[in-house]
Amino acid sequence: MINPVIQREFYGILRSPRAMVVLVCLTLAFSVLVLMRWPADASVDLTGTQSLEVFRVFGYGLLAGIVFLVPAFPATSVVNEKNDGTLALLLNSPMSALSIYFGKTSGVLLFSGLVLLCSLPASAACYAMGGIHLTSQLGLLYVILSLLVIQYVTLGMLVSSHVQSADAGVRVTYTIVLALCFLTLIPAAFFPGAGGLVSSLTSWLRNISPIPAVMEIMRHSGVGAAGLKQESAIGEFIIITLVSSGVFAALTLSRFNYRIFDRSRAKGLITDDRGRAAKTARRLFYLVDPQRRKRGIPWYLNPVMVKEFRCRKFGRSQWLLRLISVCAVASVMVTFAAATSATSWGVEAIGGLMVLLQVILVVVLTPSLASGLISGERDGSGWELLRLTPLSPLQIIHGKVLSVLWTLGLVLMATLPGYLIMILIQPVMWLQVNIVLICLVAIAIEALAVSAAIGSLFRTTAVSTTASYIAVITLFLTPMLVWLGRDAPFGHETVETALLLTPVGAALNVIGAPGFENYDLLPLAWWIAGGVSILMFSILGAKVWRLTRAV
Amino acid sequence: MPRCSDRFPIDSEPRASPSAHPPIRPSAQRNPIAVSSSETVVETKALTKRYDDFTALDALTMRVGKGEILGFIGPNGAGKTTTIRILVGLSKPTSGTATIAGADCLNDAHKIKRLVGYMPDDFGSYHNMRVSEYLDFFGAAYGIGRSHRIKRIDEVLDITGATYMHDLYVDALSRGMQQRVAIARTLMHDPQVLILDEPANGLDPQARIDMRVMLLRLSEMGKTLIVTSHILPELARICNVVAMITRGKLRAFGTLDEIMRDVQQKRTFEIMLISGDQVERVGQTVRRWLQEHTVDDDDTAVTCAQTEMMVRFSTHLNDREVAPLLSHLISQGETITQFREVATDLEDAFLSVANAGDRSDGGVADKPASSEVSSGVSATGADA
Numbered sequence: 042m043i044n045p046v047i048q049r050e051f052y053g054i055l056r057s058p059r060a061m062v063v064l065v066c067l068t069l070a071f072s073v074l075v076l077m078r079w080p081a082d083a084s085v086d087l088t089g090t091q092s093l094e095v096f097r098v099f100g101y102g103l104l105a106g107i108v109f110l111v112p113a114f115p116a117t118s119v120v121n122e123k124n125d126g127t128l129a130l131l132l133n134s135p136m137s138a139l140s141i142y143f144g145k146t147s148g149v150l151l152f153s154g155l156v157l158l159c160s161l162p163a164s165a166a167c168y169a170m171g172g173i174h175l176t177s178q179l180g181l182l183y184v185i186l187s188l189l190v191i192q193y194v195t196l197g198m199l200v201s202s203h204v205q206s207a208d209a210g211v212r213v214t215y216t217i218v219l220a221l222c223f224l225t226l227i228p229a230a231f232f233p234g235a236g237g238l239v240s241s242l243t244s245w246l247r248n249i250s251p252i253p254a255v256m257e258i259m260r261h262s263g264v265g266a267a268g269l270k271q272e273s274a275i276g277e278f279i280i281i282t283l284v285s286s287g288v289f290a291a292l293t294l295s296r297f298n299y300r301i302f303d304r305s306r307a308k309g310l311i312t313d314d315r316g317r318a319a320k321t322a323r324r325l326f327y328l329v330d331p332q333r334r335k336r337g338i339p340w341y342l343n344p345v346m347v348k349e350f351r352c353r354k355f356g357r358s359q360w361l362l363r364l365i366s367v368c369a370v371a372s373v374m375v376t377f378a379a380a381t382s383a384t385s386w387g388v389e390a391i392g393g394l395m396v397l398l399q400v401i402l403v404v405v406l407t408p409s410l411a412s413g414l415i416s417g418e419r420d421g422s423g424w425e426l427l428r429l430t431p432l433s434p435l436q437i438i439h440g441k442v443l444s445v446l447w448t449l450g451l452v453l454m455a456t457l458p459g460y461l462i463m464i465l466i467q468p469v470m471w472l473q474v475n476i477v478l479i480c481l482v483a484i485a486i487e488a489l490a491v492s493a494a495i496g497s498l499f500r501t502t503a504v505s506t507t508a509s510y511i512a513v514i515t516l517f518l519t520p521m522l523v524w525l526g527r528d529a530p531f532g533h534e535t536v537e538t539a540l541l542l543t544p545v546g547a548a549l550n551v552i553g554a555p556g557f558e559n560y561d562l563l564p565l566a567w568w569i570a571g572g573v574s575i576l577m578f579s580i581l582g583a584k585v586w587r588l589t590r591a592v
Numbered sequence: 593m594p595r596c597s598d599r600f601p602i603d604s605e606p607r608a609s610p611s612a613h614p615p616i617r618p619s620a621q622r623n624p625i626a627v628s629s630s631e632t633v634v635e636t637k638a639l640t641k642r643y644d645d646f647t648a649l650d651a652l653t654m655r656v657g658k659g660e661i662l663g664f665i666g667p668n669g670a671g672k673t674t675t676i677r678i679l680v681g682l683s684k685p686t687s688g689t690a691t692i693a694g695a696d697c698l699n700d701a702h703k704i705k706r707l708v709g710y711m712p713d714d715f716g717s718y719h720n721m722r723v724s725e726y727l728d729f730f731g732a733a734y735g736i737g738r739s740h741r742i743k744r745i746d747e748v749l750d751i752t753g754a755t756y757m758h759d760l761y762v763d764a765l766s767r768g769m770q771q772r773v774a775i776a777r778t779l780m781h782d783p784q785v786l787i788l789d790e791p792a793n794g795l796d797p798q799a800r801i802d803m804r805v806m807l808l809r810l811s812e813m814g815k816t817l818i819v820t821s822h823i824l825p826e827l828a829r830i831c832n833v834v835a836m837i838t839r840g841k842l843r844a845f846g847t848l849d850e851i852m853r854d855v856q857q858k859r860t861f862e863i864m865l866i867s868g869d870q871v872e873r874v875g876q877t878v879r880r881w882l883q884e885h886t887v888d889d890d891d892t893a894v895t896c897a898q899t900e901m902m903v904r905f906s907t908h909l910n911d912r913e914v915a916p917l918l919s920h921l922i923s924q925g926e927t928i929t930q931f932r933e934v935a936t937d938l939e940d941a942f943l944s945v946a947n948a949g950d951r952s953d954g955g956v957a958d959k960p961a962s963s964e965v966s967s968g969v970s971a972t973g974a975d976a
Contacts, residue, residue, distance in 0.1 A: 311759045334759065337728050337738040344732035351725055352718045422714035426777075428682060430733035431705045591684040591698065 050148020115197025345440025372459030393554025709778030
């Protein structure tokens with residue numbers, strides 16, 4: 042007899058509109074890709090270069106699809122069930138925790154399998170073009186991606202078993218996934234050929250990310266290899282993925298009992314009610330004491346903005362200060378480490394790395410802050426209450442957008458010390474750094490506008506967060522994917538057009554990052570970012586106006 | 593910390609004093625115009641709301657006076673929430689008007705927001721916010737100055753008996769505590785009218801008593817209250833005016849006494865017997881007696897419950913007319929332990945009014961007027 046949880050999970054996902062959208066979009070994207078690159082002339086490419094070009098774009102596209110689409114489903118799986126009360130019913134049934142977990146995981150895995158199946162016709166077409174090895178390239182790609190799916194599904198389930206809301210599940214899962222994918226590459230990039238324990242550690246860390254393994258299959262050199270020969274990433278990736286998936290599964294399984302429902306409530310002890318010694322100590326050790334009694338919202342501040350800061354788990358002053366401190370220290374460390382690493386990078390490469398890190402920070406942070414601005418209120422019944430107040434739609438939008446903009450601004454400002462060190466090393470870069478900062482502000486505004494507008498179109502926070510993440514990541518990653526295929530399969534003009542979509546390419550171009558020197562992107566990239574932002578803010582405004590009027 | 597029940601002891605619980613309302617006949621009368629005698633604060637005129645072919649609200653006309661507590665009763669989907677949403681400016685009527693203290697609910701939305709405090713069924717909590725911060729936000733949203741706002745937070749928490757919750761996190765509160773904070777929130781801007789949707793929903797008995805006391809206290813403060821609830825005995829204890837609505841139409845409006853009087857056109861009596869063997873026999877006797885003593889055969893309705901050793905009947909006859917039935921049964925040699933009238937409560941009144949309204953619409957009643965069907969029960973009589 043089939044595990045009933047598998048049936049329910051799998052059918053439940055298949056019935057959801059977003060699953061249908063994911064499958065249809067992926068199938069269309071892969072079909073269009075093959076159609077675009079299918080040889081139309083009579084000549085035969087005996088070297089297989091053309092098919093390899095198509096295979097590379099297809100492979101990276103599929104990897105991006107897995108990274109950005111798959112985590113959304115397991116991230117909400119357990120927490121939704123817990124909040125709906127059905128997990129308690131399941132745990133109360135004769136089914137064992139293992140079979141419940143197995144059923145839930147299998148349901149999501151089956152759907153992820155469908156996503157991979159959608160790509161089979163396109164991969165078959167790539168193979169038919171010749172020049173691609175069936176087992177060592179095509180087969181291995183699917184093995185790597187399947188393992189990645191298992192890792193992300195078990196990770197998503199683990200996160201989902203710990204968080205209290207579906208929205209938080211999506212945010213935390215995506216943050217971890219992006220960190221596993223991109224941040225793990227950085228240490229290896231700083232210590233190439235260091236040798237010994239450091240090299241071994243950075244190599245293992247690098248191979249947590251699926252990117253080096255996929256690059257190896259695509260016959261690309263590794264990230265940050267800088268011409269040095271690197272050991273095979275595939276073996277280490279497979280080991281890491283299998284072990285981590287097992288650990289994630291075991292940890293999740295250990296939560297499938299009373300522990301998942303055990304949650305202590307914060308008592309809300311206030312510093313003002315404590316003794317003099319405790320008060321003094323807390324004032325001394327906390328720059329901003331999180332437990333002190335707040336004074337009322339002053340007249341000159343938008344109450345919605347203050348409310349947004351107060352509602353966020355990490356929106357309180359003490360958390361913002363910590364985040365800013367971490368960003369400041371990290372940016373200085375990146376600059377220092379790059380400047381003193383074994384390989385001479387040059388200021389341009391360091392600047393490029395800084396820009397990329399900041400973009401990753403913006404891409405990870407913005408959807409989590411901005412996607413739920415409207416849907417969070419609607420989801421939690423706060424919207425009706427806001428509508429009852431005399432606040433105008435403009436005041437509501439203004440307060441909400443400001444709360445995100447301030448946070449992003451503070452985080453970006455915190456990375457300035459890194460640029461200051463760059464200017465100290467090479468003072469002539471003053472103007473370039475200024476232009477880069479303008480680009481970064483434009484990136485933050487564009488990401489905010491897209492996240493807020495896309496998020497406002499959905500009623501539930503989890504869906505709006507997922508949609509915003511996918512939209513923002515697609516917007517910022519697509520030009521980079523196209524750039525990766527520069528010269529082949531994409532020409533200079535195509536890459537330049539793609540880079541114009543966001544000011545990321547322009548920032549990298551201005552700072553002189555390797556590979557970005559030959560494009561003319563400014564000021565057009567600013568205009569396009571401005572246009573996209575205005576369009577998105579208009580959508581947000583229209584949506585809020587529609588939601589606030591009596592119907 | 594003081595609790596509401598500490599400050600308002602249960603035994604000194606104030607009672608709603610029914611004001612003198614002109615009697616309004618409920619039942620089959622189509623959309624009666626409901627009027628209260630005191631200074632009108634809330635007024636609707638032929639208020640209608642249609643969604644395509646579906647009429648959610650059909651020409652609702654009523655008035656509520658200052659300081660009154662209106663119990664708004666109706667089954668799910670009756671149109672209560674639609675009415676409330678129009679009153680607070682969240683929804684637009686298809687036709688008709690609604691005013692609060694003279695301000696039009698649709699065109700003077702800004703004024704309405706200051707005049708009305710609305711507590712929806714959902715609490716609408718925010719994460720990581722303390723109760724004082726929560727109230728501070730809504731106070732600021734209503735444009736209350738900071739110093740006045742801080743004082744006001746203490747005042748409303750005191751009124752609602754929630755002073756001890758000042759520093760607690762909102763999302764860690766129990767349902768009963770959240771209801772208190774929600775009422776405190778509606779009071780922040782000192783509105784004239786409070787509209788509370790299911791305030792007693794999900795509360796434990798003690799919290800319900802506290803809530804009842806709090807609402808009466810607010811009424812004493814001169815606030816006009818519109819309260820919806822499915823717990824009709826709760827409403828009966830606090831409301832001085834009741835509006836019954838089904839299928840979008842107002843079926844009855846008036847004080848509880850008036851509505852009871854109008855509803856009780858038929859009275860129900862119970863005869864308790866010493867043995868179950870008597871039940872069928874007594875039932876036949878009662879039915880025959882009623883047919884002999886009433887003009888209309890349809891008037892007789894006799895229900896026999898053998899397991900409960902009880903015969904129940906409904907009739908238009910008054911006390912003097914029904915008294916000989918007891919003598920007749922005793923003369924027949926039947927042993928009777930009790931012969932009593934069954935008191936009609938708000939639930940019975942509501943079911944009666946709702947069913948009458950549904951029948952007049954040609955629809956099917958949501959619930960039977962009598963739910964006296966169980967094992968071992970047989971029914972006789974015209975209505976059975």
